[in-house]
Amino acid sequence: MRALTNDEAIRSAAVTLVLRDGIDAISFRDVGRIAGLTHGALYARFEDVEELLVDLWNEVLCHQAIELFRTAMEATSDPNEQTMKALFDFVHNALPTDAAMVQVLLSSRRFPILREEVDTFIHDDLETISVDVSSANQSRALLLFGLIMVQILQNSLFGLNGADVDFLEAIVLDALKVDPDQVEVVELREPTDRIISPPNGDLRSQLAFHTFGAVGKSGYTRATISRISRRANCSPGAIYKLYPSKEDLVIAATRKIMQAPWITLAALAEILDDGVLTQLLFSAASTQNDVRKSFNLEIAMASGHSDKIRAAVETQLQGLEILVPLLDGVSDEQRNQLRHMIRAVTAVTLGTSFLSTVTKVTDQIDFNQFAEPLRRSILQRDQLPWPEISRQLKQLAGSGQTSLRRD
Numbered sequence: 001m002r003a004l005t006n007d008e009a010i011r012s013a014a015v016t017l018v019l020r021d022g023i024d025a026i027s028f029r030d031v032g033r034i035a036g037l038t039h040g041a042l043y044a045r046f047e048d049v050e051e052l053l054v055d056l057w058n059e060v061l062c063h064q065a066i067e068l069f070r071t072a073m074e075a076t077s078d079p080n081e082q083t084m085k086a087l088f089d090f091v092h093n094a095l096p097t098d099a100a101m102v103q104v105l106l107s108s109r110r111f112p113i114l115r116e117e118v119d120t121f122i123h124d125d126l127e128t129i130s131v132d133v134s135s136a137n138q139s140r141a142l143l144l145f146g147l148i149m150v151q152i153l154q155n156s157l158f159g160l161n162g163a164d165v166d167f168l169e170a171i172v173l174d175a176l177k178v179d180p181d182q183v184e185v186v187e188l189r190e191p192t193d194r195i196i197s198p199p200n201g202d203l204r205s206q207l208a209f210h211t212f213g214a215v216g217k218s219g220y221t222r223a224t225i226s227r228i229s230r231r232a233n234c235s236p237g238a239i240y241k242l243y244p245s246k247e248d249l250v251i252a253a254t255r256k257i258m259q260a261p262w263i264t265l266a267a268l269a270e271i272l273d274d275g276v277l278t279q280l281l282f283s284a285a286s287t288q289n290d291v292r293k294s295f296n297l298e299i300a301m302a303s304g305h306s307d308k309i310r311a312a313v314e315t316q317l318q319g320l321e322i323l324v325p326l327l328d329g330v331s332d333e334q335r336n337q338l339r340h341m342i343r344a345v346t347a348v349t350l351g352t353s354f355l356s357t358v359t360k361v362t363d364q365i366d367f368n369q370f371a372e373p374l375r376r377s378i379l380q381r382d383q384l385p386w387p388e389i390s391r392q393l394k395q396l397a398g399s400g401q402t403s404l405r406r407d
Helices: 002-021 028-035 039-045 049-077 081-092 096-110 112-126 135-158 162-176 203-218 225-232 236-242 246-258 265-269 276-285 287-305 307-317 319-326 332-358 360-364 368-379 386-398
Strands: none
Touching: 002 028, 002 039, 002 049, 002 096, 002 287, 028 039, 028 049, 049 081, 049 096, 049 112, 049 135, 081 135, 081 162, 096 112, 096 135, 096 287, 096 332, 135 162, 135 287, 135 307, 135 332, 135 360, 135 368, 162 332, 162 368, 203 225, 203 236, 203 246, 203 287, 225 236, 225 246, 246 287, 246 307, 265 319, 265 386, 276 287, 276 332, 276 368, 287 307, 287 332, 307 319, 319 332, 319 386, 332 360, 332 368
């Protein structure tokens, strides 16, 4: 009984540290202090921190992931208010273990031993299609799983916005009610706009490029100034002359990405046209986007441990919302609906992007089975006069206001 009690205390402490400091910053010393155990007691139980994370995944977090995906599958197979409420309860009533599950799952690709255990869930649940589940419903369930993961992560970092979640729940329910046979095939093109361009001769450009790669591959904590300086073929001192800290370097790299935003103003003006949202999700999951999506994922998780990075990420997420007050003849309620729509599209896109870092099953997803019904659902919202909003957005894009963003 004492051993079982100690194990529970260790796992609880690990969850606390994952959320407070990040998966890379966990140490036996901190786990022991929070759990009320000695340093030696942890070594008697686990060989190292990664083995502790394996235990945490197998005994606690994996069950949360399985339950979330099962609930997403039920919502797609039988979309109604009850199944949708059960799914969005993961957002409204997220537990610390839910938030930790998302972070450990999304980080597992960087931990070989942990990944071996996580791969069982990925293969058995995310990548295995049951004989009684259509490919359309499987596609919808996978994208829903990614969407709810992002909502749990976002709410743990920035707090719950109940109005945004209610809007998202309503449009997703309407979308899932669309018969898959009524969704037409969309011809997709391989994206080229999400590729991180090679650096030029400028040192700032070199540093931004190599920061993308180092953070995306190793995570924020492990992407040290020394590692980045070696890749950029400069000294750490040269970096510190430009940026006071690694935090400032990463924020500069984040702003570099913001110069090529996740969606342009011109694309936003057409987002509810046939096939545009489908193409956006396909592009978000494409291997052409690997560097960008890995960097965005790691920075999103790092924002939980740095106020400055959190502010930069919030700016990136809210970039297009600064256009809303520029619209004429639109009521306050309609402006709110437009903000909800922008945030919903952002969440769906990021969910698709982050899911594709976990599994290559996204290569087989029929994105249109989720995107097209979602597009229809948004268009049917009475409070959103989309034709007029789209017209004004196109005018703004044509006037050159395509790079508006908050500093």
